[in-house]
Amino acid sequence: MIIFQSEIELDNSSCIIKTPFEIKGERQNLWYKLPIEYKDFVVTENIDSALVALLPLAMKNNENISVKGQISARLHYTLNTYLIRALNLTDNTYNIINIEAERLNVNQLSNKEGFNVATGISCGIDSFSTIATHGELEKNEYAVNYLTYFKAGSHGIYGGEISNKIFEKGIDNAKKFAKEMNLPIIIIESNIGEIINIGFQKLHSILQLSCVLNIQKGISTYYYASAFRYDYFDISNEDTSGWDIILIQYLQTESLSFFSSVVQFTRLERTKLVANYKPSYNYLDVCLDSFNAKTLNCSKCEKCVRTMLSLELLGKIENYKNVFDLSVYKGVRDNFIGRLLLSKNLNQINQEIYLKLKLNNQIKFKHYVIAINICIFSKFNRFKKNIKNKLK
Incomplete structure (x- = not known):
């Protein structure tokens, strides 16, 4: 070159x-x-x-x-x-x-x-x-x-x-x-x-x-x-x-x-810093699907839900009602926690949220049921894919 x-x-x-x-x-x-x-x-x-x-x-x-x-x-x-x-x-x-x-x-x-x-x-x-x-x-x-x-x-x-x-x-x-x-x-x-x-x-x-x-x-x-x-x-x-x-x-x-x-802070610690920084309340933008979002954030993609869950655990989520749709978040929250149970050791960020959920007694029986269903569904899909490949 x-x-x-x-x-x-x-x-x-x-x-x-x-x-x-x-x-x-x-x-x-x-x-x-x-x-x-x-x-x-x-x-x-x-x-x-x-x-x-x-x-x-x-x-x-x-x-x-x-x-x-x-x-x-x-x-x-x-x-x-x-x-x-x-x-x-x-x-x-x-x-x-x-x-x-x-x-x-x-x-x-x-x-x-x-x-x-x-x-x-x-x-x-x-x-x-x-x-x-x-x-x-x-x-x-x-x-x-x-x-x-x-x-x-x-x-x-x-x-x-x-x-x-x-x-x-x-x-x-x-x-x-x-x-x-x-x-x-x-x-x-x-x-x-x-x-x-x-x-x-x-x-x-x-x-x-x-x-x-x-x-x-x-x-x-x-x-x-x-x-x-x-x-x-x-x-x-x-x-x-x-x-x-x-x-x-x-x-x-x-x-x-x-x-x-901010390399000295974990993601949850950073979220806490931001939650105490008032100028962020009207401008926080974390969305992976902003093209289809009705508000600034879609409130249902992985980054949106992870951030909203962190803000909820910190008692600050209501401050961000202008940039997130809280009703959309409530509809996907439990499914996200179920998935988090399966990926809690994937990285530092997931592990930290899992430990905070556990500390706050926010992990319920329904979340384990969701996690089990996700596992079964995933294994079933892999089985179907293997069968199709063998038939081909």
Whole structure:
């Protein structure tokens, strides 16, 4: 793979960073778009963002990377020495490759804005708990003073109408929150999801943070919310959530530091932080099926029900009646608990909710019956599938 020098295009409202690259002899363009008012934040000297974004694609195609330009010396070292081999450990279809560049930059890129701190505003539990613990540090250089919102595959890697509608719904909610908190929000859109064409969840840390690497001149510190507490670590899982506390350290440069925020808290502890953060009451957005949701959240998908159950256990669910449909939740609550009994050891999050339910005496006989029925139904379906395969 050959990555060429990035080019910047400006119009009345947008700044577009285009990076040509060549893979398997075919030339394509990776682009990022952000509001024109943040053009002074944009990095033109280094091709760090495109390198990070395209790394998984090069590894999948077993192609070494040649950068026709300049990249961060630190990033060159950490990718070649650590991250490439780590990705190979998670999935051996990521081949070990080598990165070469014409020039390595050891200098900082920050502009006159000085020390700015940003974090993503998805309006989920991890997002809000990060803001709740970093938003009121008056006169502290580590307080959040910029928010970001990215379209880099999380709304669907293939683009299209559904992806756009999910993005527009999410960004509308994020903008309203940012306005209420009087914080600027940097919106970055990219075609990286379509180019990489790998499930977003497998690479979310890399895809999202590639966006941040475009604005190193204006942002010096970025908080990327961890999925789990730091006593949970799993590099064998293809989902980068299990090891992003390590992964993001290898994406830092001389100008930009990344921190795994709220890594000291469990998901239930984070939910408690958010439940005591009043601005979240009208903006909390955790839904996996927001495209079909009548309110901000559908109130019946796994993430919605898990969050609502956690809020109920904390005695705070009524505060979120504007963003959840409590009647829908009540109709699926028991079935979720039954399923939770079967998956309580799946991860740290499920185990924590199970223990809280048990402590609060919320697990009833009916939930065990539901769990047994789910097991029987699942085994019956597997039996039918085996019979059909044998008949074929």
